[in-house]
Amino acid sequence: MKYLRFSGLLLAASVLLLAFRRPTPADDFVPRLLEQLTRFYATTFPEKVYLHLDKNTYAAGETLWFKAYLVEAGQHRPDTLSRVLYVDVLTPENQVLTQRMFRVAGSTAPGAIPLPLDLPQGAYTVRAYTSWMRNTAADYFFSRSITILATSSQAQPRTSPPLSGALDLQFFPEGGQLVTGLESTLAFKATGPDGRGLEVRGEIQDEQGAAVASFGSQHLGMGRLQFKPEAGRRYQAVVRFPAAQRGVYPLPAAQATGFTMRVLELGSVFQIAIQRRLGADAADRAEPITVVAHVRGQPAYVGQGQMSDANTFVARVPKDRFAAGVAHFTLFDGQHRPRCERLAFVSTDPGLRLTLQPDKAAYAPREKVTLRLAAADETGRPVAGQFSLAVNHAGLVPLDSGATDIRTYLLLEADLRGRVEAPGFYFKDRRPATAQALDNLLLTQGWRRFTWPDLLAGQFGKYPFPLEYALSVSGQVLGAKDAPAAGAPVTLFRFGRQQDISQTTTDSTGRFLFSNFDGRDTARFLVQVKPGKGLRNPTILLDRLRPDLVPLPLRPLSPNAEEQAAYLQSSRRQQAVERQFQVDGNSILLGNVTVQGTKVVVPDARRIYQHADAVIKTADIPAAGSYANVLQLLQGRVAGVSITGPPSDMHAMIRGATSFTGSNEAVYLVDGIPVDASLVNSLPVQEVESVEVLKGASAAIFGSRGAGGVIAILTKRGSPGYDKTKEPAARGLLTYALPGFEPAREFYMPKYGGKTTPPTDHRRATLYWNPDLRTDAAGQATVSFYASDETGPFRLTVEGISPAGQPGRGTAQVQVGR
Template identity: 40%
Template sequence: MQFFPEGGNLVSGLWNTVGFKAVDANGLGKDVQGAIYDQSGQKVADLKSLKYGMGRFGFIPDASKKYVARLTSVKGAAKEYPLPAPQKKGFILSVDNKVPDKFRLKFYMLGFNTDSTGKPKALNLIAQVRGQVVYAAASPVARELFQADIPLDKLPAGIVQFTVFSETGEPLAERLAFVKRAPQVQLTLTPDKPAYKPREKVTLQVQAKDETGAPVAGNFSLAITDQKAVTPAPNAASIVSYLLMSSDLKGHVEDPSYYFNTNTPEAATALDNLMLTQGWRRFVWKDVVQDKYPQMNFAAEKGLYISGTVNKIAGLPDAYASVSLMDLNNLQTTITGQADGQGKFQFNLNGFTDSANLVVQAGKGIGSLLTLDNNLPQLQVFPQVPYEPVPAPYSNEVWAYLRRNREQLKLDQFSGKSGILLRQVEIRGQKQEERKATSSTLYSTPDHVLKGAELPRGQDVIQSLQGRVAGLQVSNGQVVMRGGGPAMFLLDGMPIDAEFIRTLTADQVETVEILKPGASSAMYGSRGGNGVVAITTKRGGSDNGSSSVTAKLPGTATYQGLYYQKHREFYMPRYDKPDASNVEMPDLRTTLYWNPSVQTDAAGKGTVTLFTADQKTTYRAILEGMSPDGKLGHLVASFQVK
């Protein structure tokens, strides 16, 4: 449970509003109730969550006292959580959004004498939305109360960040509020008939207008699914909820569209509680005002690329050397570039899909030393509360949807639409002799052996083990077997830390041998009690080739990173052209249409055509997107097949 005083801190001597959020072990909001007590056991306020574990309470704190929240449960047990310590002097910034058509801001200065250290001489209020200043006000004299009324019609939709600065530019307090409006782009989706028959052609007219009724030329996505088979969460995220709200908040926002779809006083209060908690600030401007910026450990990624360095044989950078990027599967796509003065180069991978086999070669060939950067590192990530929710078990509706999809896939394969469904095939061959453990190991036969050639490209060795061995899981960058602790790692027979193993690529690995907890790993004592992962690297005399480190051809390097996936077009049958296979085979599609780029013209109009399936049902259409100037639109419509 966390507490978020409005404006940043608890300050003694005045009414303070405090937001709170309680989460369960999965990081999801948990409803709680209880009370606030001081150190003498005196109750000062009640608390009860309103929605998704969030709520608020208010009281007048005393700097000489400590406060705790005591929660009550159904079992009668109470659990205590300490509140932040109140300050003798400080600032409070409150926002009243219950005043019609305006935000009323009140900024209080408490505990300062005339010559108190830290007391500002003047005040400046700045309101900004997505980095753009939309309102400013100033007070030449810093009084104990500074109030400003801000008309809502002067503010765009979304999260508004209010910050009060001193005359020197130091931020004193900050508060977020939300301006809620109807979508700026009004969308309509009109079918050409009131209802349709199975396999009948559907023509949908798309119309986009702005708030004034003027046409909007925009780009939208459209998904049409069976309303009975595909059941999205009623308040799932949309482009409107994400761009206007969730993207500016910390952590996971539960049911984000609830705050847009529900127009009740409870929903308005719940939205402000969200701003108080996951939008809580205790200013981050201080270093920015003093031109102190955080160190950038990793540059912003603008796409996939290959980078590296060309050196001379003597080891010095080969300045302005010629470098070529070749696809061995299509030499016509060869790209030639030039290194900079430090011998560094970079190629973008735009246009290369996962079927490419890329090689970088220096212009001088074996007269140069070429090294590729690890430009796409696999970083270890430790999530913080609130976590992303743990996936729930599949519902009966989801299982039914998956079964129908499998049936449709078999029918498509049988009719030749999606691959070829083969009859029974008998394959004969000689079983490959299973590799025995090397002589330098303490064990004789491992429980499972994976060859380096079986591991996927573009992943570190540890991540590539996920899902390949029964009972083995990869969690937080560690290997766990049978629910135990982290496994022991061996590299060529020597114990080694997991951090070093993560630097290896699949091309450097000959085999990965798994010793599961128990008798197999007992010879390694307590260190092997949770299982052992033994990795053998490639040597010069291995059967599968030599190590890329020890026997790499000078001046040449093979790219082993990530690629772009080849574009795939969404399949839709056409029943206006009779086909015997289409007539004979049932059409069980649950997704009739998907297009990420439905464009409207200068008149705000667009047209979409598709064919219905065999089910007699209601189809849901979700249309959402934006105009070139960033105005958002979202629509849910439906039509019937009878």
């Protein structure tokens, strides 16, 4: 077989593309492709967020500390546009336990989330994302599993949803397809019901049951074999799983015509080999082909040539032309259609070198520990960057060498569809076996930040969720048959410290946006869309109330009973000390107290009054939903309350009351927010939980404004116990409390040597946490903290990123003993 090489171009930048070959008007495919690739990243501006957690195991009642790093997805530079970060904690059933919002400054956001004391034990998930990231699949959200141990004997363990499915085996031809008569690399992945890899062995058999190849997994159920399908034959895999289980799985059907593409890592180069088969009845005609390789939108190679069945085209591309991370190779045929795709990993850039140097190898309890951090790039030049440091007891929080870190996430996980099991394994060394295991992973994973046909057509997808520079209220208005309501007027009433009214009109997709809220505290809003011509019963969907589907997290390994007991004992002691002493080390003057459990009644902020003269609950009225509005429902049901006017313009008058305006019309409240009668007339009864009437002395709390009496309408959605995620739509009117940014919290650090020195110091699981560690121009930083009364080995872990987008991680260990 004849081998020919591509006439290819190695690109340091896309502007070099035409340096050797000027395209004709009929041959503008390559410059158009590169232009659209650049436009995609410049227009959609994809983002990545990574959370460095202080540890991966917690006890209920502890605080989860983290530092978020937000970068643009192309070159990982910390210059993203989003300024609002959402961090969720999900239950084992993938329900949102808590959602917090953090202000992003300098592309980072330190934060803390207190975990409830009564949490059941189980595998929870920490998820982080921006509003802009919601425009893409949830696969690109940061997501990490953590174990939470129950501290209360009454908190029953919570398990993840029941596992479904059986043992599975999938085959993935390199490049995307098998072609008869052409040898291909055939990757495979075997998984159990929990999605984890299973080691397997087996053989490939034809339709007669004859073995034609054998295979065995190399790591986490993944492996590969060389396979050449023959025309007219059918193949299946007969597999032996652990515990003597067997399975039979058909192989992907081989195509009579098509391309194959192999990408091999040979030392300092990637070798690309392409073959084509037209079929027995077709003439062997030459066809122009194009190969493009990029890393996160940064072009590294473009090759063009002529392809025939008699030739195997080969190109060798130096790896130093690629940025570090997941490289994306694509073959286009003569019609400019993508025919083969292949992912490979580029590890030429070692990233940041972070060195932690303690001033001593061992310390006494409560002795001051001083660390020096040095940051340098791959050439040894100092780097000024931002970092975070966690110090954990090595016995209580064991090292998980397969866990996610900032390098594995930014360079590998964040660019792949689906979860990567034990990503740290692929970064632990540079042995050939590790490199092949990583290549097997990329042969079986998907990359779908965009599709080539859509990109070439300039169709970058829909981006309904806003890019948030500050807190915002956004959503969509739907009309008849849930069709987007374009041009609908939306009014936002804001109440509280800053009261104002804002108005906007929905765009062609029915979306609206109110922005620039400072987030200093919780703000209460009322969103209204008045019915009009062609919009009789508008539905409001707030983005914040729309749940996101999340992938089922892989379960972390559960600690054994002995490890769990040791952790809980340490946690209880540390939490007791933290409750006695403030962050600054000053004692809280509390005497001996006895705490008795009582049922806590959640306060209803919608009621600032103590007493209502009449309460009408819609659930007690048959066919309540048939009434035109709330005032019609109220008509004739409360003595002294008179409802006048047609159903479209009703008003409530309370006999004997005269307001300061000279009218005896009542004041209207919806979930505690003053509104006008027109808004009450447009509120569907189906949205109402109850109506409360206040007269005379009961309304005195409202002063002269309430002299005419009060009609207080409480909606179902405004109830403190209402689950908004189960029914996010609202008809015409919606009340919403927008939480402010989470306030900054400081990690508990006792002060020694003063009058308020604590008698005991049991910090152990996390001895120290510092989310704001910065190196200077010389790449140096120094930090100090005190050891506690606990002894043993303590592991130091630092993570962070440089202004150029290089992630880094470093570890060290110190010993504390008596």
